[in-house]
Each structure stands twice: as structure tokens, then as C-alpha cells.
Amino acid sequence: MSDPISARAKAVDASGIRKVFDLAAKLENPINLSIGLPDFDVPEIAKTVAKDAIDAGFNRYTPTQGIPELRERLKADLDAEMGRDVGDVFIASGVSGALMLAIMALVDPGDEVVFLDPYFVMYRHLVTMAGGVSVPVDSYPDFRFDAAKIEAAITPRTKLLIVNSPSNPTGVTMSPDEVRAAAELARKHDIILLTDEIYDAFRFDDTDGLYSPAMLYDRTLILRGFSKTHGMTGWRVAYVAGPSEIVEQMIKLQQYSYVCAPSPFQKGALAALDADMSGHITAYRRKRDIVVEALSGTFELARPDGAFYAFPQAPAGLTATDFCTAAIEKNVLTIPGNVFSGRDTHFRVSFAAPDEKLREGCRILCEVAG
Ligand code: PMP
16 A cells, blocks of 8 residues: 655654653543643633623634734734834734744745744744754753854754744743844844744743844744633634734635634633733742742752743753653653753653642652652
């Protein structure tokens, strides 16, 4: 029988994360610190509005680019926040959908895409699917945006620079100087800057300074979503803002792929924008403190100032995969760094878990480290 599978599909390697999930499936009631989504639910007002929309028959396609009232609101908010006209805004099916469309719209075979290593794993796979070349730039051990290192990775084939702040998997948030450097580099080399700001609400320390390179550089694509900020990962609602010639192409591709984000949930997302999420953010700051305090004595750890991840180093002499496997044997789930990186030296701890589980999980991780 001939092999039906495309070279494109085969080029994407999912083995790292599958191994963890296979091992985890055998556990009865694990302390799960591997989860990439918040442990709080969608705000009540968003549920009510989405349910009402369903009952009122708002169940058909929306315009490809999303419902006007949500787009207009997001555009007004972003223009105000960035202090300039951010361009066109459309609603996507999750930041995942937006990333797929951005890469399909921008990357030709052979084009290079630069981002920090460790990285959100989807970047590498999407670039592969588009026939592009990922250029991960090592950012160990502090996971900072080092402009000199990034610049050394830029070539005439570089099409896109992706930044992700706060970062998955490190929790590190770019400083104002780093944001400025990213915008300057992109301008100097005439490349598009894609800023994945899905964790924008989860910033725990300095929240007043310059945060988004979109404030400085007009060839920036901003990707944000509701999955993390409003606990609605299953609703698949996110948004994109950027130069109209790029956004127009992304909307065209959405028309032939995702079609539109789910209709009733676009209404729910609009209502969610006015919900007060600050209590959850305060709780996550406390969870960050719990993890940093519990782990820093035992592990090398770059202090996370955003998202809900910490990325400590595995004990000397062990790969992260070895360490995570040993932790699974003690019923604690974390993700080895080789899922997000060319290295297998660190592991991701998600603190999107109840405080007690978090304390217990960290205690066991320290115990396993000996
Ligand atoms: N970007 C980053 C950095 C993420 O961590 C995630 C989710 N894990 C996404 C994008 C995609 O999120 P969604 O598709 O749910 O909006």
C-alpha cells in the first residue's frame, strides 16, 4: 500500500509531549503541574451572554473577520493602550488559529523565522508546515531578549521575528529596554515583528512600563486572546491587530480555513472584557510566589514575572526527561524542556493549580531532586 501521509505532516514531531502524556495516563490522581490553562472558569457574565446568544439563535456564521461590536471595542482599547493606530483588527479562532494564519500569510519556503529558545512549541511546527526555517536563539540561563544574539541570527532570509512576553514556558517578561531593542532590530532589518501577548494580563511585577513593541513599531502584528485571560480555552476566541495589508491576507486565509470564530462565544468574549479578573491575577501572583519560594532553594530558577510557568533547571547529572520521569513516579507531572527547546536541561512547572496541590507538588519535586 502506498504511504498516504504527506512529507509536511511527517516533518512535525510530536514525540516529546506524547511521552509525558502516555506516562501520565497511568497515574490515578496525579498532582498535575503540566497544565497550560488557568484553573478558574469563564466569568459568569460571559456565560450568560453566550447562553442568551445561543437561545436567541445567534448560531450562524459571523463575518469572517468577526462581529463588528467586538472588533470595534478591541480596536479602540488597543489604539488607546498602544498610543497609536494599531491598524486593522479581526477575530480569530484562538491565538493558535491566528498564528497559523500569520505564518501562512507571511512565510514562503526557505524564509527564516527567529524566536528565542525556549519557545512556545507551536511556532516551530507551524514554520515547518509552511516550509520555512525556524531559527531558535538560545536564551539560557536567564531567558532574556539579548539583542546582540538575536541580531547575529538575522540574515537576508529573515522574514519574521516572534516575541512572546510573558513567555511560555519560562514566565519571563520582557523589560522596557528589551521591548525597545526588539522594535529597533525589526525596524533596522525591515522585518515583521509578531508579538504573542496571550499572557498579557498575567504580569505580576512592573506593569506600568513599556510592554508591547507595538507601541513603537508599526509593522507589528499583535496576537492576544481570551483563552488564558478569561479561562475560556475551549471557546476559541482571540484577536489580531496589525498592518492592514497583512491582516487582509490573514482574513482571506481564515475564510478558507476556520471561516470564523464561534458566533455565540464572540458575544460572550465581548461581555468578558468588562468582567473584573483582578482577583484571579492576584491569586496567580501568590501562586508564583509559592513556587519561587518552594523551588529556589533546590533548583536554579529564573524568577518568572508573568504567565503561569516556572522553568527550573533539572539537578546536575540528570536530563530534564530523566528528572520528569522520576517525578512522575512520585505522582507529580511536569514537562521536560526538550518539548520547548533544543536543550533538555530544564522543566516547566505550571502554577495553574490550587495552592495546596502546588505546595505539595513543589515539596515532592524538591524531594526527587534529593
Ligand atoms: N501562544 C502561547 C504562548 C500559548 O501558551 C498558547 C496556549 N498554550 C497559545 C498561543 C494558544 O492559545 P489559544 O489557541 O488557546 O488562544
